[in-house]
Amino acid sequence: MMSNPLSPIELASQNIDTLSEEQDEYKGQQFLQFTLLPNTNVLLSLEQMVEVLSVPIPQIVPIPQLPEWVMGIYNWQGQILWLVDLGRLIGLSPIYEKATVNYSAIVIKQKGKPNNLGLLVHRVEDIEWVNPDLIESPPASEVSTELLPFLRGFLPSSNDNIMVILDSESIFAAMPQSE
Numbered sequence: 001m002m003s004n005p006l007s008p009i010e011l012a013s014q015n016i017d018t019l020s021e022e023q024d025e026y027k028g029q030q031f032l033q034f035t036l037l038p039n040t041n042v043l044l045s046l047e048q049m050v051e052v053l054s055v056p057i058p059q060i061v062p063i064p065q066l067p068e069w070v071m072g073i074y075n076w077q078g079q080i081l082w083l084v085d086l087g088r089l090i091g092l093s094p095i096y097e098k099a100t101v102n103y104s105a106i107v108i109k110q111k112g113k114p115n116n117l118g119l120l121v122h123r124v125e126d127i128e129w130v131n132p133d134l135i136e137s138p139p140a141s142e143v144s145t146e147l148l149p150f151l152r153g154f155l156p157s158s159n160d161n162i163m164v165i166l167d168s169e170s171i172f173a174a175m176p177q178s179e
Contacts, residue, residue, distance in 0.1 A: 029132050031165070032106065033125040036086060037093035041163045042121075043128060043155065048168035050107040050116055052124055055083065057101060066176055071095070071120060074105075081107065082175065083118040089174065090166075091146025095120045108168040117172060128163075130155060135165060149174070 031043035062072040069089040088094040105118040135153040152167040
């Protein structure tokens with residue numbers, strides 16, 4: 001067996017374009033698994049993603065008078081990419097609590113529109129196959145009010161951890177609109 005020298009970010013970016021072809025074979029849906037602080041496991045559909053990249057903190061340009069979860073903008077492939085602190089947006093710990101020089105960003109796309117958005121996360125883990133029939137609705141009492149609007153569902157696991165499944169369209173809907 002040959003080991004893969006690619007990092008999880010490189011592996012995810014390399015596979016995003018080719019994975020939809022394999023979905024029919026497995027009768028499931030593929031999700032990128034990542035971690036938000038403090039130790040929250042999250043899944044996001046690969047169908048909603050464009051790329052996973054590493055963003056150097058000094059290259060993020062802050063924009064004043066926006067919600068605190070909007071970190072700023074970044075030059076991505078010659079385009080302006082808005083960066084969102086996903087943990088802070090959904091009521092978890094802010095990304096700046098992680099001492100690092102680079103953030104992991106998951107670039108997501110909006111259906112039918114050319115807009116992309118970068119979600120800053122603590123750590124990108126792996127790609128998971130999920131049977132959509134196993135996705136459950138969480139009990140309302142166990143979900144924070146900040147997380148609820150962004151929640152597609154959750155996936156229970158054998159070790160009593162749950163995997164939160166987010167919906168990217170609701171994240172786009174939360175972005176401030178410029179008129």
